[in-house]
Amino acid sequence: MNLILLFDEDFIAPDRVRLHDRRLTHMLEVHKPEVGEQLRVGLLNGAIGLGRVLSLSAHEAELQVELDREPPAPLPLTLILALPRPKMLKRTLQTVATMGVKELWLINSYRVDKSYWSSPLLSEQSIREHLLLGLEQAGDTHLPEVHLRKRFKPFVEDELPAICTGKRALLAHPYNASPCPAPADEPTVLAVGPEGGFIQYEVEKMLEAGLSPIHLGPRILRVETAVPVLLAKLFPLPT
Amino acid sequence: MNLILLFDEDFIAPDRVRLHDRRLTHMLEVHKPEVGEQLRVGLLNGAIGLGRVLSLSAHEAELQVELDREPPAPLPLTLILALPRPKMLKRTLQTVATMGVKELWLINSYRVDKSYWSSPLLSEQSIREHLLLGLEQAGDTHLPEVHLRKRFKPFVEDELPAICTGKRALLAHPYNASPCPAPADEPTVLAVGPEGGFIQYEVEKMLEAGLSPIHLGPRILRVETAVPVLLAKLFPLPT
Missing domain, CATH: 3.40.1280.10 (SPOUT methyltransferase, trefoil knot domain)
Incomplete structure (x- = not known):
């Protein structure tokens, strides 16, 4: 997982998401980020950018996200x-x-x-x-x-x-x-x-x-x- | 298996091989050749060519082989x-x-x-x-x-x-x-x-x-x- 895919229902504010499910598991087991660290994120069918870890527990992660770039171009x-x-x-x-x-x-x-x-x-x-x-x-x-x-x-x-x-x-x-x-x-x-x-x-x-x-x-x-x-x-x- | 690999020990005459093992199984289950039919064969580390099925049973296959071409060129x-x-x-x-x-x-x-x-x-x-x-x-x-x-x-x-x-x-x-x-x-x-x-x-x-x-x-x-x-x-x- 080189990018955490976000869905509309993850957003609790325009620039903030709360994650559970396999994405949280992956963060806990593979990324293991510190609070404050930034991870690559992207909105399904939308822009990509960075998500700064605001909090992380065994139950949920909260990230502040800035989606400011286009994803890679598709193949025609x-x-x-x-x-x-x-x-x-x-x-x-x-x-x-x-x-x-x-x-x-x-x-x-x-x-x-x-x-x-x-x-x-x-x-x-x-x-x-x-x-x-x-x-x-x-x-x-x-x-x-x-x-x-x-x-x-x-x-x-x-x-x-x-x-x-x-x-x-x-x-x-x-x-x-x-x-x-x-x-x-x-x-x-x-x-x-x-x-x-x-x-x-x-x-x-x-x-x-x-x-x-x-x-x-x-x-x-x-x-x-x-x-x-x-x-x-x-x-x-x-x- | 797009080519049957042959080994020195398969040869019972200079142009004849007898096959058992997984190659026989593959012939019986996938190729299902008639006697007389030709299959692609190649000698390990050697030439490729055709093998004509002389006999085929549940226990062994005999092929008459002609190895007359070089295998595809390697990547450098x-x-x-x-x-x-x-x-x-x-x-x-x-x-x-x-x-x-x-x-x-x-x-x-x-x-x-x-x-x-x-x-x-x-x-x-x-x-x-x-x-x-x-x-x-x-x-x-x-x-x-x-x-x-x-x-x-x-x-x-x-x-x-x-x-x-x-x-x-x-x-x-x-x-x-x-x-x-x-x-x-x-x-x-x-x-x-x-x-x-x-x-x-x-x-x-x-x-x-x-x-x-x-x-x-x-x-x-x-x-x-x-x-x-x-x-x-x-x-x-x-x-």
Whole structure:
């Protein structure tokens, strides 16, 4: 937790918050601040700044906060992922939130095990929790939007073409593909398949919808490695 | 497993192998090949190619193999990591092997919990297993070398300067740092700290040893995300 995320209900005055829950636990166990010390804080979907510890006990912490800066810039990216298996989904949600992705579509694919769609990790509450962890890691405040699409065909036929319009639209798929393009700070759509890849039918549907296939070279990366590598290749270093 | 790794002891003739163990299990449960089908294979630390299934039963598989190509090129990188916590170490070993790192130093740091050094994951056997999984994922055969250094000071004073000589030598450290340099296919040393970063004393010692600090922008990434991002930024797409 490199930033303590604040919510409207934490405020007891315009510049003062009172914290309980896991954020207090984290302060007590990890930060261990003295009274008067300043910690990085940010308002969910708002500005970031510093919070000076006014008091700290086993039951609550009070901070005086000044939120005077913008959080890191988002990536201009719409990321489409074949739903990963639950264990990997957790980490993926955190990673994409940490890296600044603000729009994520989790979609079905032939190689996505049906059982993944009934995972409790897909509840709104659980998705939000993992995204918040990712934001706190990054020092960001803007919660990504996550869309679930359990049916592949209606998604690629009815929604994907409009998502791609006017954007650099890419499909990470190693066959008949161009090398991953150079970093560019431009609106981008990127689709990444499941372990084992999208099947040929799915690839064809996605190309029809406007995506172009790209590859990362001869090494085959797991999804959780491929995503950070692709984002690092596609976008310039943020400033 | 995108490639079945072969060992000398698998060969029953110059072009024929017999497999038992987890590789057989993987073939039976995941690949499910017909007799006559070809699978990607590679000899540990050697060439890659195809293996045609001659026979397959619950007890063993026999393949006729032709190893006629070089595995993907290695990254010209010496990677130095503060020892990650055990759960993350597993994934890190796999990831660095998948991405083509061939020399890894796991070192101590003030923020590395002492208990991590007694993890059974640090046994030679266990390190090797996770590296093999990473190679099989990538389609690579060359096993990385892993060095463990439980004492920080002798490592940075007595070994690190020579490791850095004649190389692009970088320390991922967000303070007083330059932006991560552009991709270059040149011999590189990269050091990455623990969660929370190297402490000031350690940073100073590493700068003295010849490393230059670089950063990845305002977002703070977990080690398991920072490593793929750094490698993607520092090296051109392999061909």
